[in-house]
Amino acid sequence: MIRFKNVSKTFDDGTEAIKDMNLHIKEGQLVALIGPSGCGKTTTMKMINRLISITSGTIEIDGKDTSNVKEVELRRNIGYVIQRIGLFPHMTIEENVGLIPKLKGKKKAEYENRVDELLNLVGLNPDIYKKRYPLELSGGQQQRVGVVRALAGEPPIILMDEPFSALDPISREQLQDELKQLQTTIKKTIVFVTHDMDEALKVADEIVVMKEGVIQQIAAPAELLENPANDFVRSFIGEERIQTYLNDHSRQSIKPFIHTMSDIPHLEHTLDSSTTIKQAVRYFIANKIDTAAVTERDQTIGVLKKDRLLTALAGIDEEEAV
Ligand SMILES: Nc1ncnc2c1ncn2[C@@H]1O[C@H](COP(=O)(O)OP(=O)(O)OP(=O)(O)O)[C@@H](O)[C@H]1O
Ligand SMILES: [Mg+2]
Incomplete structure (x- = not known):
C-alpha cells in the first residue's frame, strides 16, 4: 500500500x-x-x-x-x-x-x-x-x-x-x-x-x-x-x-527433543516438527497424552515424549532428573 x-x-x-x-x-x-x-x-x-x-x-x-x-x-x-x-x-x-x-x-x-x-x-x-x-x-x-x-x-x-x-x-x-x-x-x-x-x-x-x-x-x-x-x-x-x-523455551523448537527412530509405532496424535516446546506441551495436556508422532513435510520422522519436554522446560539435565 x-x-x-x-x-x-x-x-x-x-x-x-x-x-x-x-x-x-x-x-x-x-x-x-x-x-x-x-x-x-x-x-x-x-x-x-x-x-x-x-x-x-x-x-x-x-x-x-x-x-x-x-x-x-x-x-x-x-x-x-x-x-x-x-x-x-x-x-x-x-x-x-x-x-x-x-x-x-x-x-x-x-x-x-x-x-x-x-x-x-x-x-x-x-x-x-x-x-x-x-x-x-x-x-x-x-x-x-x-x-x-x-x-x-x-x-x-x-x-x-x-x-x-x-x-x-x-x-x-x-x-x-x-x-x-x-x-x-x-x-x-x-x-x-x-x-x-x-x-x-x-x-x-x-x-x-x-x-x-x-x-x-x-x-x-x-x-x-x-x-x-x-x-x-x-x-x-x-x-x-x-x-x-x-533461551526462551516458549519459542524453542521441539526439534532437539524428537526421538528419531527407523521403526516408528503408529500413534494417534501427530505434531509438526515446527511446533514450539510450549505449543507441544499445551497439546499434550489438552489431549491428555504422553507421546506423539512428529511429522515433517508429511513424513513421520520420530516420536516426541512429554517427559522430555517437561525436563527441558524445568531446565534440568536428564541425568540429574533420574
Ligand atoms: N532540514 C534539514 N536540513 C539538513 N539536514 C537535515 C534536516 N533535517 C534533518 N537533517 C539531517 O538528516 C539526517 C536524518 O535526520 P532525521 O531527523 O530523519 O533522523 P532521525 O532518524 O529521525 O533521528 P532522531 O532519532 O534523532 O529523531 C540527520 O543527519 C539530520 O541532521
Ligand atoms: Mg526523528
Whole structure:
C-alpha cells in the first residue's frame, strides 16, 4: 500500500539523509522504523505525507504517485502523531479530536459517537475528559488524545514519530499495549518510529532497521532476533536481548527433543516438527497424552515424549532428573 521506489533525500546543505530506499509497507501492518539518532527515520516518515520533499525516486500510496496528490488531501488521509503531541491548548479535547472530521466536512452528529468510542478504547472516559483542555490532562492522557485525534478522521494510514518517548515507563508500556490492542480492531496501516528496540519488538508486525539513511534489514520481530542480517543489526538489537530470546523455551523448537527412530509405532496424535516446546506441551495436556508422532513435510520422522519436554522446560539435565 505504501511503496518507496529508489527514494533518496539530500537536504539543501548537502546532507544525504536517505539513500536509494526501497520499502513496501503492506496494508493493515504496523511497521516500525528503528535506528540510531540521525539515521533518517523522521525524514522517511515526513516524505510519506510530503512534509519533506523527495530528491529522487517515488513514493506510491495504493499505486498512486504521491507527488501527484494535493498535499492537503494527502495529509487529511494520513494521521500524524508526534512525540510531544501538539494539541491545540485553547481547544477542548472534544474540539481537538473533532478537528479533522470537521475539516473533512462531516457534521458533529456523524463523528461524535466514533470519537467517544475511540476515547473509551484508550481508557479515557468521554464524559469526564471531553470538555477539558489539554493542560488539564496528564502527559500520558494528552498522548492518548493525540492517538485518538490521528484516528478520528478515519485515515487509512497513520504515521507515529516516537509517539510514546516522552512518557514515563509505565504509561509507555500501557500505551504500547493499547496500541497493539487497538490495531487488532482498527487494522490501519501504521508507520511507527522509535529508537527503542523493546518497543519495536513489542508493537511491530515488521521492523525496518536503518543506519545512515540505508535500510539494513526488514523483518518480523522473531525473524530479526533469530537472523540479524549483519553486525550492525546484531549489535543494535543487543546480544543480551538475542540470547534471552533464544533461551526462551516458549519459542524453542521441539526439534532437539524428537526421538528419531527407523521403526516408528503408529500413534494417534501427530505434531509438526515446527511446533514450539510450549505449543507441544499445551497439546499434550489438552489431549491428555504422553507421546506423539512428529511429522515433517508429511513424513513421520520420530516420536516426541512429554517427559522430555517437561525436563527441558524445568531446565534440568536428564541425568540429574533420574
Ligand atoms: N532540514 C534539514 N536540513 C539538513 N539536514 C537535515 C534536516 N533535517 C534533518 N537533517 C539531517 O538528516 C539526517 C536524518 O535526520 P532525521 O531527523 O530523519 O533522523 P532521525 O532518524 O529521525 O533521528 P532522531 O532519532 O534523532 O529523531 C540527520 O543527519 C539530520 O541532521
Ligand atoms: Mg526523528
